Amino acid sequence: MRHLLQSSVFQLCFCLLSMLTVSPSAFSYQMRYLQSGDHALGLLRKHGFTNSDREKASSLPDFKTLASLTLNLENPYLLEKTKTKVEIIFFDATRERAVQVIKSRGQIQVKSLSNPYRKQKVTLKGSFRGPIANQIFRQTRSRWLSTRLHDIYFTEDLSDLSSGQYQLEVEKLLYSGKVIRFGEILKAEIKAKGRRYVREFHPLKTGGVAVNPKDPGLERDFFAPVTYLRIASPFSPRRLHPVTGRRLPHMGVDFDIPVGTAVYAPKRGVVSRVGYQKGAGHYLMIRHASGWESMYFHLSRAPRLRQGQKIEAGEIIALSGNSGYSTSPHLHFGLRRKGRFVDPLDYMKEYPKIAEMKILRSIAQR
Ligand SMILES: [Zn+2]
Secondary structure (H helix, E strand, C coil): HHHHHHHHCCEEEECCCHHCCCCHHHHHCCEEECCCCCCHHHHHHHCCHHHHHHHEEEEEEEEHHHHHHHCCCEEEEEEEECCCHHHHHHHHCCCEEEEEEECCEEEEEEEEEEEEEEEEEEEEEEEEEHHHHHHHHHHCCCCCHHHHHHHHCCCCCCCCCCCCEEEEEEEEEEEECCCEEEEEEEEEEEEEECCEEEEEEEECCCEEEEEEECCCCCCCCCECCCCCCCCCCCEECCCCCCCCCCCHHHCCEEEECCCCCECCCCEEEEEEEEECCCCCCEEECCCCCCCEEEEEEEECCCCCCCCCCCCCCCCCCEEEEEECCCCCEEEEEEEEEEEECCHHHHEEEEEHHHHHHHHHHHHHHH
16 A cells, blocks of 8 residues: 555655755654554554553543544555654544654653644546546545545535546645645635536635535535535435345435534424434434424434424524444434435535535625
8 A cells, every 4th residue: 555655656746845844853753554454443453552551551541532533545644653752643534633643752642733734735637538536546646635535525426527637736744744644625626527626625614615616505405414515424315235235225325524523403393293212322313394304323422402492593502423323433324305315415505504605705895
């Protein structure tokens, strides 16, 4: 993986590379990659943390963050080993956070780093034949980027585009002079079928949203319920279980977001149900006009709303979580019209209500 990553790096255009300055300590970290089956505690053992070191580490408050990091084979960790010290920095594969673990003269420290990166903008250009995501992956070896492209273009069916050109402005995330991974796609333009498909990323306090500046999709019925749209699992009513082959339909869309993220009402409505169920965990349902009903599963705790309560679009209705049958923190968002489930992405605007004013204002200023 490492070789692939390095070779593909040469195909990128490093517009701002010349402006990069590196601190003298930058080269003391070694970049390492996880092997399949590796996890944080195993890596600590591998790099000289004894059982009692690891016990100490896991009793520290920031260990919780370490345990919740998404680690994958695509992203490196950093290692620094001297006679008196071992330091390892683990980076989350999907969020901008990291955890530093240090063993120095018998002392163990675990520290979560919430804004660990220095950012650098790079431009990726190319043409594609066949699925564009495959081409982005070939060029960058980044699964994150190729799936992120689908996230930001969820109102278009990119798989309908069989050939064309693209130009992406992308963040590169650096720690201590080392490129750890790609960050956000800040601007995207795809030329295909005689059209230009443009997206611009608007950062928000709790994430950020990608918008088509020419057509922000105002006519769509629902606002997004969260301010960062990362699709962990799409709507698939005919999904088969990969192992058993049994039907395991997914009647909503899952957004990958940290526990405790605000969930906003996507449209005016009335609370129809609040409760707890084994699979859905803490859940909430809202009834809207014209036979619509929206639902929110795996919330972090019971929403403080009662049945029959009126809700305005953009109101905070719940906090996302990981309750019920859920393997990682996410919001399950379902939409039903006259009793029939539909794909929420077909009815959702590209941005949440809470971002609307800010985005429209910034578009109007140009
Ligand atoms: Zn789901």
